[in-house]
Amino acid sequence: MSDLTVPRRALGAMIAVAASLPGGAGAQGSNPGGGEAWVTSWAASVQGPYPIGNPSAQPNQSFAFPSPEAGARDQSLRLILRPTVWGRQARLRFSNAFGTRPLVLDGVFVGLQHGGATVLPGTNQPVRFGGQAGVTIPPGGDAWSDAVALPFAEGAPPLLAGRKLAVSFHVAGESGPMTWHAKALQTSYVTAPGAGAKGMEEGEASFPNPTASWFFLDAVDMMMPAGTPVVVCFGDSITDGTASTMNGDDRWPDVLQRRLHAAFPNRVAVVNAGIGGNQVVGPAEYGPQRPFPGGPAALQRLERDVLNLSGVTSFVWLEGTNDFSRNGNATVEAVTEGMRRGVALLREKRPGIRVYGATVVTALGSTSAAHGFPEQDQKRRALNDFIRGGGTFDGVIDFDPAILDPTTGGMRPEFVPDSTVGGPGDKLHPNRAGYLAMAMAIDPAALLPGLARP
Template sequence: MRGLFAAMVLAMGLSLPAGAQPAMSWATSWAASVQGPYPVGNPSAQPDQRFAFPDPARGARDQTLRLVLRPSLWGKEVRLRFSNAFGTRPLALDGVHIGLQLGGAAVVPGSNQPVRFAGREAVTIPPGGSAWSDPVALPFVPEGTAGTLAGRKLAVSLHVAGESGPMTWHAKALQTSYVSPPGSGAIGNEEGEGGFPFSTASWFFLDALDVMAPAGTPVVVAFGDSITDGTASTMNGDDRWPDVFGRRLFARFGNRVAVVNAGIGGNQVAGPAEYGPDKPFPGGPAAGQRLERDVLSLSGVTSFVWLEGINDFSRNGDASVEAVQAAMREVAGRLRARLPGIRLVGATVTSALGAGGGTGAHGFAEQDAKRRALNDFIRRGGVFDAVIDFDAATLDPATGGLRPEMVPDSTTGGPGDRLHPNRAGYLAMGMAVDPEAVVPGLR
């Protein structure tokens, strides 16, 4: 009861009695929904990976990966989750460290901390499994003012002992991370960047970061496809729509809300029917197949914002509106059953009309009719507690497609594909989210 009282007091924006300490619990601050095995996926702005990973079947080999990530919520104590979900052999990790990124592959001197697993420096994760680290204290996080680190990034280093085999990954990080050469050994304790000549625009093996936070801290999961994952946003710019919304929450409420991105480029609501290392699909597992790992097993989830469906109607998916609606109802039912009180927010699907110039998987009038029918269901189907109208925020009424200023690709500087909004589009989407719809009552 004492912890519940503290959480209620904090949620109401009130102060605890003098000398009282709020109950604390884990809250997921960052996540990367996994897929694979590498190289099956849809990365953006990916450097040539053949020098870092010469043979995908052998995977990483006695080398260290330094993965860069930006927490949405800061705390003095963290833990990490590593995944071998789509591996076919045991994954042996050691020499894991976490520090504050200085720039590139360098970490701030004195910030790099060792990470252990049940008190040991190494862990072996079976195929299909995952493992949480022990809690790690971060001495560089200011006492009582963790929010001053907002926008800074962590560098998580991990050594793959031996060969990993097929690698579980998140293809579209839109964040540069770093890799040492095969056979270079465990160098995660090094603060400098000299040992990490290769870069990658993907995350491997690491799929969640928790921070210790006051009990009841809101954790918002943005769930969806490439338009949540951030295709055509700015590489290393952190300007996907969930990033924009997260910064708005920080500006208003400070270091009190986490916004976690659970998008996968190419993901679908209703398909594929099967997924695994022997049956990979670039878009990752269907929404219902990945719900346990990517939402339900995260810590402290209070709100779920779902933007998805456009890929179901592509020529690759070719699903009926009814099939997508049924899958959405099923996922919503599972969420409410497992997380009573969760806030479910539906987001209308943005237009892809005209994408591909009539030769690709998207862009046709019959697909747009399905999209508009799904949006009617999202708005009026009674599945969601609230609705965010991303369609209205990005639609050009004159053409029925994306607004022209939202088309040019801001990641590579190309012409854009008329499917993915660019930075201007994601900014409009992030600004269109009503905080009260997602985290009602927070003050």
Template sequence: MRLVAALLVAMSLATPAGAQGWATSWAASVQGPYPTGNPSAQPDQRFAFPDPARGASDQTLRLVLRPSLWGREVRLRFSNAFGTRPLTLDGVQIGLQLGGATLVPGSNQPVRFAGRDSLTLPPGDSAWSDPVALAFVPEAGAGTMQGRKLAVSLHVAGESGPMTWHAKALQTSYATPPGAGSVGHEEGEGAFPFSTASWFFLDALDVRAPAGTPVVLCFGDSITDGTASTLNGDDRWPDVLNRRLVARFGNRVAVVNAGIGGNQIAGPAEYSPQRPFPGGPAAGQRLERDVLSLSGVTTVVWLEGINDFSRNGNAEVGTVQAAMRDTVARLRAGVPGVRVIGATVTSALGTEGQAHGFREQDEKRSALNDFIRNGGVFDAVIDFDAATLDPATGGLRPEMVPDSTTGGPGDRLHPNRAGYLAMGNSIDLGALLPGLR
């Protein structure tokens, strides 16, 4: 259950001692169906998923994820949001990753759904699992698990059909060959020869935490999703923010990434399995699923807009400003008391051979940034533009251009690890979570 105004940090003082609630600790905003999307550093998927129309077929996926907040009890949300036929999952397990697809011995345990071993999701639906007690998390000091990664194994019974996914995981996960059956109970990696840099069907993880635990949700496009950061390096700016909060407050704050590569504020006007778009549904179209339905959200940081002004978006500034204002109003209505922080959009000037980087786009970006800073829509502003701008060129600072994952020249649109580090370090923690001590 999503808490409302009582989730504000200052209100936590009025919460009865020992009261617990769900807090989202990790999420992966869904899109699709596969292969529509913008993955990064993706291995060849032909052997794991030979036919996208058939999807996964009697095979097991082992999805690796890093919680930002740890607890001894978790639940998982599975999604068939962009499927076109019922999806049946069984043999779902959760364990602690040792390395690759191998689990820490003895950590793997089953996940159930209303007491059953399987879950069938109609097209468009999602569902939470039953709570799972993680025996491997210490009774005292769940924060000692910070930085560790979970492995969620799931078996697709029969054929999934078109697959709901999150394209740009920048985290290696694993798959068996089609027809391999349910092998999620196995701790070793021998059954999982194929790798993927995407997440499928799984879109959120909650942990049981003290009521009022702050949950900071980072909403946006590829620059929040982490394009050009380091594969498996956890170098996105929300990751940097998470580490700063852990250093300051310990295991007391969650940071959730709700970015989708290529996402827009105002477009596309329509999104469906029959008419998908690589950047996923527009911000307002996905607000309920990716923000409002998550648990315990107290603060939203919104960084988005550059794609609206690309040659793919072609939006007018006024259209984007109106869509941003409307989405913030819906957000405040859906989560009373939520703190909404606007982040200025970073430069794409000088990008070559793409839909970005031209002068008119940069002029629109500057106008949107002025609206974010001075429009009175947000509770506070994070100036990512100032943290990354090279005054001499109007583009990204030179050291922030080379791509971190591939070692290539970079695209002058996505900051690399150095850029994301500067962005994450530029955030005023006091403005982000006023009152937290």
């Protein structure tokens, strides 16, 4: 078992394995003779139906979606998202996982965001489904689009790093209950109900309503050199990014991705599969009629949110805080057994995947009513002992000491103030500085397939 908390060695080790990555360390999208494959560049684990969830900094949604039961009605959404690698072609996955009626989408476009709800002129590309302009997704289902060319990404120019896509689509009729990802920490845009198909427009006049969530879209693939590594960061609100900066892209997986990009430009994808409030083993049931703010339990969503993504090579699991809260009340034995089962499923379905356990950070003294009590912390420390020494994982990412104030047992004071909306913070979720410290505690090289162990 490897220890990933040796960042001083990271740069040298990353350079040493450059040749083992497709295209080498400086490649920008070519892999002569190696072929190409779909790679998930961005994802947002779905939950629902709206409005059940834990959004952050959410504007008033009643003008965009007056009736949660009706959902979106003859209107267009323009979702803003940041790919972690860029290819010459993309494809999109739309989900109706928690819908109760068929979802009809048409007028789908993808282009570069210019600013706000505007699309950079000349980049907006139409998206097809089986050659058709629209698709009907049954309740509980999802649908991949056809490949769509991204002329602006040909050769993956360096200036695309950190740029964002605008994915626009029209909901024909009423969607009914909406599958969504509550905590985007990214502003997207919605037309008024009844506005019709507006995705082809490059301007922002038709998209007056902001939202801090993503709806229906849950994955974007890029065509990349075969073997491009994909790291999935899986967990709860501390992976989803609660208390990080709105529109700042500074959750710990974001910082990790930028560190990897610095050494291997456009060579490693990092996907965030966190859901605020998520648990390893609870709730026992989840669905449109039995929703839960934290989304489906980890063991219920591994298939859709990890195994059904493209090209996954590494998996980082940071979870357990909510299982031990007053909302979860799980035993340490239930959570450790759940993790063993989850890891076994991953290895069975995806042979060769590298699975890493991340230690759970302290919530002792939290102002949240469900968190911060001594028994929760005792269980957290026992879970961390299991992660560090249980032999379940291929390696350990030790986040705990990066956040812990050893004099109090709680979070270090500089990590407490909330970076999203200001204010005192809750001593449960690290702020931007805390997420930065977590990401800097990782040895990125150890996540890359083919790396020789130090």
